Amino acid sequence: MGIVTQALSGERRAIARLITVMESGEEQARQVLAELYPHTGRAHIVGITGAPGTGKSTLVNEMAKAYRKQDLKVGIIAVDPTSPFSGGAILGDRIRMRDVATDPGIFIRSMATRGSLGGLARATADAAHVLDAAGYPVILVETVGAGQSEVDIARTAHTTLVVEMPAAGDDIQAIKAGILEIADVLVVNKADLRGADHAVAALQAMLDLNSAHDDGRDGQHHGRLEGIEAVAPGNHSGATNRQVYWRPPVLKTVATKGEGISDVVACVQRHRQYLSESGLQQRREHERAEEGLRRILRYTLLERLLNRIQPSDLDEAVRRIARREQDPYSAANALMAELGLVERQA
């Protein structure tokens, strides 16, 4: 298959076509991935998430420029939502990425969620595999405008940035579960607006609670170890046997003016170093592999089993449940007994 070889050598048309194949979910996707997979695992995948309008696309544009100054090629995958009614989508993230639109060292791909709810599309991770294998050492993945529970990005990215902005909710938002928990780096964008310092303080206060918690659990006391210090030279000698705590740094940016971007990129690169030196990289890779395998198995096995149920049996069970003649668990049990998966219950 020539197209895979072309993509591996960085040919952009081939890369674009392969991402389309990944999105299509056709049988060809599986074959292509099998060929690409041995060439993956080299890129640093950076997730950028946060509520709509916080400036994710603008931040990605500025970060891409900063990486280009280091002469690194950058892949960008920008995800926007699919309409639940028409199945169509408006993918508008390129509007904010015009600075880098014609840079041959940058590859931008817009992606629609196509029904996935976790903030990414089903094929986002596979598209990242394509760019990884094609030799892009940095891949920036921008999620849909995320609310509180779209946390899939943490399973795809090595380093996750959560982007906030001033005056977007009170302090209690910062201690809720969900998206803030997955942050490796917190960014308060639009920091020239009023309330930026307050937003930073609220996030720092949340992190104080986290670190108190973690220290207690590990029986160690690191105090407030900033992410920056966690891997500072001389401080990571025993990093593998002594759990060093990564405290997500909170950074202020004004992405439209390019302010604070170099700090963000520096923090992302320090986080990568921290991951490898602490042994966390391997552990996460293992978790990622397990999660991915389980997801594929769950999906494929479920499809196969569901296909074995007679549609008429299923319809009949649905009717019985709706008429309150049988409860849903007993109905499910009866169908599974039909397939020989469980003992039939009296």
Next chain:
Amino acid sequence: MVDKKIRVLIAKPGLDGHDRGAKVVARGLRDAGMEVIYTGLRQTPEMIAAAALQEDVDALGLSILSGAHMTLVPRVLRLLQEQGQANVAVFVGGIVPNEDVPALLQAGVKAIYGPGTSLDDIAKGIREEVAQR
């Protein structure tokens, strides 16, 4: 699970600042079930070609109200051809005088949609053109 979606790039080349029409068309195609990549105002032909390549689009809609269509459209078509994307179905929307229409169609544009064209007609035109490829 096979998921074949029509991907369309809607672009505004050149210097005119009127993107209302482009946005309305983008929204209409979204409602017709297509994935529409919208790149914003003042795109150069090179930017449009790069986006068409990276996004692997099936169709490209160029919205031009500035009168520069005879310069901009052939340049975009040539760039597409050079990068192996001659099969992308190119449409033009906006203000195009009647006398320019034959030349644009001759150059490879599939259709030209002037003011008053219905969104359904545009969606139908794109769908038919893409299905033929």
